[in-house]
Amino acid sequence: MITLYDSVKRGKCEFVSIKKNEIRMYVCGPTTYDHSHLGHARSAITFDLWRRVFLAHDYKVIFAKNFTDIDDKIIKKFLDSQNSQTPFASIESLSQHYIKSYLDDMDCLNVLRADIEPRATENLTPITQMIGDLLKQGYAYNGENGDVYLRIKSDSAYGSLTQKGKENNENLLARIENMDDKMESRDFALWKGYKGKEDFGYESEFGKGRPGWHIECSAMIEEHLAYKDENICIDIHAGGSDLFFPHHENEASQTRCAKKKELAKYWLHNGFVTINGEKMSKSLGNSFFLKDALKSYHGEILRNYLQGVHYRLSLGFNEEDLLSSKKRLDKFYRLKKRIGLHENYPKDAKQLQEFYYHNSKQAQNDFICALLESLSDDLNISKALSVIEEMINRANEALDKTPKDKGLCKQIAHNLNTISALLGIGTLDSQEYFQLGVDEQKRELIKSLISKRTQAKAQKDYKLADSLRDELKNMGIEIMDLSTGTTWEAL
Numbered sequence: 001m002i003t004l005y006d007s008v009k010r011g012k013c014e015f016v017s018i019k020k021n022e023i024r025m026y027v028c029g030p031t032t033y034d035h036s037h038l039g040h041a042r043s044a045i046t047f048d049l050w051r052r053v054f055l056a057h058d059y060k061v062i063f064a065k066n067f068t069d070i071d072d073k074i075i076k077k078f079l080d081s082q083n084s085q086t087p088f089a090s091i092e093s094l095s096q097h098y099i100k101s102y103l104d105d106m107d108c109l110n111v112l113r114a115d116i117e118p119r120a121t122e123n124l125t126p127i128t129q130m131i132g133d134l135l136k137q138g139y140a141y142n143g144e145n146g147d148v149y150l151r152i153k154s155d156s157a158y159g160s161l162t163q164k165g166k167e168n169n170e171n172l173l174a175r176i177e178n179m180d181d182k183m184e185s186r187d188f189a190l191w192k193g194y195k196g197k198e199d200f201g202y203e204s205e206f207g208k209g210r211p212g213w214h215i216e217c218s219a220m221i222e223e224h225l226a227y228k229d230e231n232i233c234i235d236i237h238a239g240g241s242d243l244f245f246p247h248h249e250n251e252a253s254q255t256r257c258a259k260k261k262e263l264a265k266y267w268l269h270n271g272f273v274t275i276n277g278e279k280m281s282k283s284l285g286n287s288f289f290l291k292d293a294l295k296s297y298h299g300e301i302l303r304n305y306l307q308g309v310h311y312r313l314s315l316g317f318n319e320e321d322l323l324s325s326k327k328r329l330d331k332f333y334r335l336k337k338r339i340g341l342h343e344n345y346p347k348d349a350k351q352l353q354e355f356y357y358h359n360s361k362q363a364q365n366d367f368i369c370a371l372l373e374s375l376s377d378d379l380n381i382s383k384a385l386s387v388i389e390e391m392i393n394r395a396n397e398a399l400d401k402t403p404k405d406k407g408l409c410k411q412i413a414h415n416l417n418t419i420s421a422l423l424g425i426g427t428l429d430s431q432e433y434f435q436l437g438v439d440e441q442k443r444e445l446i447k448s449l450i451s452k453r454t455q456a457k458a459q460k461d462y463k464l465a466d467s468l469r470d471e472l473k474n475m476g477i478e479i480m481d482l483s484t485g486t487t488w489e490a491l
């Protein structure tokens with residue numbers, strides 16, 4: 001059984017998919033005007049973790065995440081870049097640049113690529129069709145500046161998701177968009193009319209312009225993901241908790257009005273990443289680029305930290321917590337090294353599904369059942385981590401008693417591989433993991449000191465050999481003599 005916290009029901013409930021064995025899931029992706037920060041990473045990791053849990057339950061998961069590749073912020077960045085030393089050639093090349101950057105960063109975090117990655121600019125036809133539908137049915141109206149607005153008054157169910165915006169409340173909604181030529185301040189733009197030279201637009205039946213942010217998701221879900229024969233489009237709609245209102249409320253309203261369908265059966269939202277108690281955001285100037293964090297820490301170490309706090313809580317980023325969560329990962333790799341596990345790990349959703357399929361044929365032992373059970377309880381990560389810790393402790397004790405027991409090693413390897421598959425961590429070779437953070441120059445130096453020491457030992461100059469070992473230790477490097485030669489780890 002899977003239980004999840006549905007933001008609309010404001011409580012945990014049992015997950016029942018619309019169709020048997022299949023899940024259609026949509027996550028609101030980034031607006032591509034800058035590199036991603038830790039908040040993006042947390043959202044991506046959260047829903048990647050959910051996806052892995054659904055896959056482990058043998059669901060066929062169709063997972064979509066969009067790119068908002070046309071937006072005010074993108075246009076501003078493009079125009080600003082024209083006066084810089086590195087101007088972007090076009091809006092498209094700017095978006096493409098940051099889409100690549102996002103995908104590269106997410107690859108570093110072992111976030112599986114989405115099955116469908118729709119972009120607004122590639123979906124102008126379904127977007128304008130939906131706007132046209134809303135106009136025809138009287139749910140939308142033309143403003144004077146070429147804008148088209150949703151008439152919220154005409155949707156009696158508006159506000160049913162978030163309990164916000166049910167009445168036209170100037171204070172609540174005026175901050176979202178300027179009044180312009182709207183009938184009510186809570187109405188929002190489906191289409192933004194072309195405003196001249198400093199703007200960007202596409203031709204359409206309602207004049208030159210570009211889509212509003214909210215309509216993209218509704219139209220792209222209808223185009224790429226929605227069940228056509230059900231009264232609900234998809235199983236799960238997800239995103240950061242800041243998207244719940246107004247973005248998700250508006251998405252749901254558009255689909256309800258245009259298609260007479262509810263947009264999603266369940267709504268999932270992840271908490272913020274905060275720095276010194278404040279939400280990390282570009283506008284506050286306290287955003288922490290993922291690329292910068294990745295310079296200091298390997299993606300797995302970051303992932304392990306970011307997913308170690310329950311996804312609905314806010315996570316106050318600090319390096320102390322990161323390093324203490326790394327100790328858990330060290331224990332995993334220590335055991336992986338101890339049993340000599342070098343298996344190549346599945347890298348995409350298809351391989352992962354095969355891994356689970358293969359595994360379901362093997363006996364599901366108590367550990368795997370307990371791990372999956374805790375994650376299936378609204379991603380109860382602290383329970384999952386304690387189940388893992390217990391397994392690792394027991395495995396080490398058993399190996400102390402019977403280190404050469406092949407059956408035992410096989411069972412432990414199976415457990416470790418399952419952790420990797422479910423949590424997206426532990427996928428490196430253990431040797432590589434314990435050498436992380438050592439640059440090329442230092443690696444060369446270590447290599448030459450080790451080879452000098454090997455020579456000294458061969459010449460029975462143990463004094464020199466020992467002093468070289470000490471020198472390495474002072475550099476933070478520990479060496480181990482194995483039957484295959486000498487290897488090293490960063491302390």
Ligand SMILES: [Zn+2]
Nearest residue numbers: 028217247251
């Ligand atoms: Zn969205």
